[in-house]
Amino acid sequence: MIARVIVDVPSRQTDRPFDYEVPSAMSGWIEVGSRVGVPFGGRVLQGFVVELAAEAEVDSRRLKAVAELLDPLPPLLPDLIGLAKWMSDKYCCSWTTALQAMIPAALKGKAERYVSLNDSLDEELEQLASRLPQELLDMLSRQRQTKLESLKERFPQYAPDIKAALEEGVLLEQTAIRDRLAIRKVLTVFPPADKAAAAEALAAWPTKAGKQRELLAFMLERGEPIALQALLAEAGGSPASVRAVAAKGLLELREIEQQRDPYASREFERTVPLPLTEGQQSVYTRIADAVTRGEPQVLLLHGVTGSGKTEVYLQAIQHCLKQGKQAIVLVPEIALTPQMVERFKGRFGDAVAVLHSRLSNGERYDEWRKIRSRKVQVAIGARSAIFAPFERIGLVIIDEEHESSYKQEESPKYHARDVSVQRARQHGAAVVLGSATPSLESYAAASRRPAEGRESSLLPMPDRALGRPLPPVTVIDMRAELAAGNRSMFSRTLHEGLVQRLERGEQTVLLLNRRGYSTFVMCRSCGYTALCPHCDISLTYHQKSRLLRCHYCGHAEQAPQTCPSCESEHIRFFGTGTQRVEEELAKLFPGIRVIRMDVDTTTEKNAHEKLLKRFGDREADVLLGTQMVAKGLDFPFVTLVGVIAADTSLNLPDFRSAERTFQLLTQVAGRAGRHQLPGEVVVQTYSPEHYAVTTAQKHDYIRFVEEELKHRGVMGYPPYCRLVLVTMSHEQLALLSSVSEQFAERLRELAAEEGVLGPLGAGLPRALEVLGPVASPISRMKDRYRFQCVIKYRGNIDVPALLRAALAPFVAGSPQKLVQFSIDVDPQVIL
Numbered sequence: 001m002i003a004r005v006i007v008d009v010p011s012r013q014t015d016r017p018f019d020y021e022v023p024s025a026m027s028g029w030i031e032v033g034s035r036v037g038v039p040f041g042g043r044v045l046q047g048f049v050v051e052l053a054a055e056a057e058v059d060s061r062r063l064k065a066v067a068e069l070l071d072p073l074p075p076l077l078p079d080l081i082g083l084a085k086w087m088s089d090k091y092c093c094s095w096t097t098a099l100q101a102m103i104p105a106a107l108k109g110k111a112e113r114y115v116s117l118n119d120s121l122d123e124e125l126e127q128l129a130s131r132l133p134q135e136l137l138d139m140l141s142r143q144r145q146t147k148l149e150s151l152k153e154r155f156p157q158y159a160p161d162i163k164a165a166l167e168e169g170v171l172l173e174q175t176a177i178r179d180r181l182a183i184r185k186v187l188t189v190f191p192p193a194d195k196a197a198a199a200e201a202l203a204a205w206p207t208k209a210g211k212q213r214e215l216l217a218f219m220l221e222r223g224e225p226i227a228l229q230a231l232l233a234e235a236g237g238s239p240a241s242v243r244a245v246a247a248k249g250l251l252e253l254r255e256i257e258q259q260r261d262p263y264a265s266r267e268f269e270r271t272v273p274l275p276l277t278e279g280q281q282s283v284y285t286r287i288a289d290a291v292t293r294g295e296p297q298v299l300l301l302h303g304v305t306g307s308g309k310t311e312v313y314l315q316a317i318q319h320c321l322k323q324g325k326q327a328i329v330l331v332p333e334i335a336l337t338p339q340m341v342e343r344f345k346g347r348f349g350d351a352v353a354v355l356h357s358r359l360s361n362g363e364r365y366d367e368w369r370k371i372r373s374r375k376v377q378v379a380i381g382a383r384s385a386i387f388a389p390f391e392r393i394g395l396v397i398i399d400e401e402h403e404s405s406y407k408q409e410e411s412p413k414y415h416a417r418d419v420s421v422q423r424a425r426q427h428g429a430a431v432v433l434g435s436a437t438p439s440l441e442s443y444a445a446a447s448r449r450p451a452e453g454r455e456s457s458l459l460p461m462p463d464r465a466l467g468r469p470l471p472p473v474t475v476i477d478m479r480a481e482l483a484a485g486n487r488s489m490f491s492r493t494l495h496e497g498l499v500q501r502l503e504r505g506e507q508t509v510l511l512l513n514r515r516g517y518s519t520f521v522m523c524r525s526c527g528y529t530a531l532c533p534h535c536d537i538s539l540t541y542h543q544k545s546r547l548l549r550c551h552y553c554g555h556a557e558q559a560p561q562t563c564p565s566c567e568s569e570h571i572r573f574f575g576t577g578t579q580r581v582e583e584e585l586a587k588l589f590p591g592i593r594v595i596r597m598d599v600d601t602t603t604e605k606n607a608h609e610k611l612l613k614r615f616g617d618r619e620a621d622v623l624l625g626t627q628m629v630a631k632g633l634d635f636p637f638v639t640l641v642g643v644i645a646a647d648t649s650l651n652l653p654d655f656r657s658a659e660r661t662f663q664l665l666t667q668v669a670g671r672a673g674r675h676q677l678p679g680e681v682v683v684q685t686y687s688p689e690h691y692a693v694t695t696a697q698k699h700d701y702i703r704f705v706e707e708e709l710k711h712r713g714v715m716g717y718p719p720y721c722r723l724v725l726v727t728m729s730h731e732q733l734a735l736l737s738s739v740s741e742q743f744a745e746r747l748r749e750l751a752a753e754e755g756v757l758g759p760l761g762a763g764l765p766r767a768l769e770v771l772g773p774v775a776s777p778i779s780r781m782k783d784r785y786r787f788q789c790v791i792k793y794r795g796n797i798d799v800p801a802l803l804r805a806a807l808a809p810f811v812a813g814s815p816q817k818l819v820q821f822s823i824d825v826d827p828q829v830i831l
Ligand SMILES: Nc1ncnc2c1ncn2[C@@H]1O[C@H](COP(=O)(O)OP(=O)(O)OP(=O)(O)O)[C@@H](O)[C@H]1O
Pocket: 274, 275, 276, 277, 280, 303, 304, 305, 306, 307, 308, 309, 310, 311, 435, 436, 465, 466, 631, 632, 633, 634, 670, 674
């Protein structure tokens, strides 16, 4: 039997399956999706089996055999292998890069070198072996295989002997793949099987073995297994005393596998399904029908903030589980709050696995194994949870589907929404995209259907579940505030609002829209700003460590005391805006209790969770933060939401800036007055007439979409066309410039051959334009210059195929001269 294996070398030349022979001992074990170690270019590398075949495509004499099988159960399923292929085609990444995105970090094994004594030593070799230093020989003969690294570390003085032994063939070298992380095993003590006999033995115990006696008595009383460590902590004694009792057959000592459950210590109150409101009911019925029918379908749930989307998700999942199928729930990373987890754990208990980036690798691996071993039926997590290895998926839910964090910014640059749709196609599953502010792409796609004579896939929920109206929004023109002599960062209205909440003991959420703000260093005398020496971007100031850091390459340096350029002392560090707001609040409202949530206060593990819990327990009057406070929070005592600067995201050079601003304002406004107490919202801005602000003020999504679509149409942006961003980089500017010109030219030629090259504005059904090359907005990163081309196209064009063809001449070049190409299909940001 032949296994076709994708080897973990992420280069374009090796991006195809290689044939290996399957040794007969492995043949019953190897499947499509198995992880194997295979010889490749003189090493053993990790790879995945993507196909099994009877005959090799290469000369059988040149065929090598699979060296090792890494897991008894294949970590990937055939549908995921197929999905990875689809991703590599669509996103122009290598197949292996896509496969790597699907497995937990713990399984990204690394090759290790081992040595062992050659056991077929003939006389001559024996002779040579006997000359090895005795302690080295001892160690080698004790173990069948010894890690080369540990041998080197332990006996640095014998390096020449080891080398010689390897050359002479006295020592043999092997490579094997070792996982970064193993299943955790815990030494556990079990109570005696025969209690009566143990009790008898206890009574007859000689008094001098007091500690062993106590241990046995403790275990008899306890009656259930306990980890050795815990036993020693509770009952005292040493491992030796436990072993002594076990040796008498009165206790049992065994290693058992332990799952690291990050939620083990938490109790989740069980909830029951709520009677649905009318609006929820009709939406639920549509989703449940789709799940029952088992046809792939994409539904867009457009429900205003507080409309009770989560309850609909919960009941739809319940329906899905009843059908014997599994469900995946995607939420944006920062919305994966304890509140969210609680709602799912509360309804489905241990049937839920949670996957997010704040878990340790070990915890994530264990959650993942619960899915793979069919212990859970629901997976909730950030974007990569779409790869949860379920076998029969009935429903995929993407909450806050408009969030940009569903797009992965490093390779594979996939969008979880598109991957979900593809995976749902494989399984006959329904996809529910939920949002109060759907992305323009999703909204346009859903509204196109009725025009094409198909059933609408738009599911609206225009009312809040608890009957509260959406809160009134007051827009404050900050220019007028200044004209009226108010120089504070709080308008009079917001100030007044805060005073009232403090008096009434209600809570306020304050959002500082920080996108586009940066925390940089500037000299007020000469205008000097601190730039990264390797990247064309300013360094960011970190107040805690007093360091200046580059967010792209990690470069760090001490913050200067005086200006490096003019030696002036007037050098200023513009710290995170939230810190300044916090200081101002303390000044204006003495004694005010503020919880600040931003990148600086949420670096620690679970910090996010702890801060929100304190706010939920009403230990603070104000929750102040960046984007993090805008989403998903549902606190009954929040009656005021203030947006300190609505504009900062409007002025970014990004065609989605109006959409992002509208979404952010609508989402954060939605935090107010969700329960019994009515809420209100104050939005401070320098552009009160911008349609993103005025439509958000009226909670008018449809109006915003109409307005925004006009702009997109005029400018030629999605959803009227699609984009691909190609970024090229190299250390030498001249070379980069000429290669990128050649590439763009080649691409235009190929598009012309296909008959699709032409301006989008001409009204052709299929058209493609290549813009550039031009210098990227960040024109140098990690000492490499960067150029970019933007491809705009409309209609059914296989752009990935065009790109691959255009790239071909540049991939095979000599390595030193290689220009690095990075392709971003449907980019979220054009930087
Ligand atoms: N059928 C129902 N009966 C009673 N209460 C409900 C019902 N459905 C939802 N709720 C409550 O309404 C509140 C808002 O619901 P939820 O948080 O799910 O809104 P949402 O649509 O997700 O809003 P957002 O987009 O703002 O996060 C919650 O406190 C929830 O418990």
